[in-house]
Amino acid sequence: DTAVSQTPKYLVTQMGNDKSIKCEQNLGHDTMYWYKQDSKKFLKIMFSYNNKELIINETVPNRFSPKSPDKAHLNLHINSLELGDSAVYFCASSQSGGPREQFFGPGTRLTVL
């Protein structure tokens, strides 16, 4: 009964490849997020979707393309992977209105060789 799940948990790939990370939440939330945690553990927002609509798009290279097929899913596709993309990517979800606490997935550790 995992609240926010991500697949895969680990991803090792070569520079130049294209990869996707999937996220699903079963909390009934209407808002989902992608965060990136770099090698120094710093967490930064990348994207946010509310009811399948893109709400937040920070200054992220356009090689990164989020897709939300429905409220419960938010996927992240990365084209032409670079060494600097190596990080842990977290998906999170929340319900708009009220405290809007964000619940995080387990993270996906991406390593680009």
Add this chain to the structure above:
Amino acid sequence: AQTVTQSQPEMSVQEAETVTLSCTYDTSENNYYLFWYKQPPSRQMILVIRQEAYKQQNATENRFSVNFQKAAKSFSLKISDSQLGDTAMYFCAFRAYTGTASKLTFGTGTRLQVTL
């Protein structure tokens, strides 16, 4: 834009003792939320405690409590009766009250080691 500062990169505390982690923030917003998240070695992000800026009373959750000083823009976390399982990275985070989907702005984290 909001900023969150955690000035203690690492801290250590003995089991059963009390430790306080510092956090300051800068914002022009009047209504917002503040959070402390814990990230153990498993890397799962776990919410420890939440404070609404409009509430004067400091939030508490069992052994965890905060000292929220709105005028000083300070939000420290006190862990009482520290346990080995409290060993983790602790992140302070800010979230504006307005907007449909407000992002979390995180501090750089404090690595807490609880020792025997």
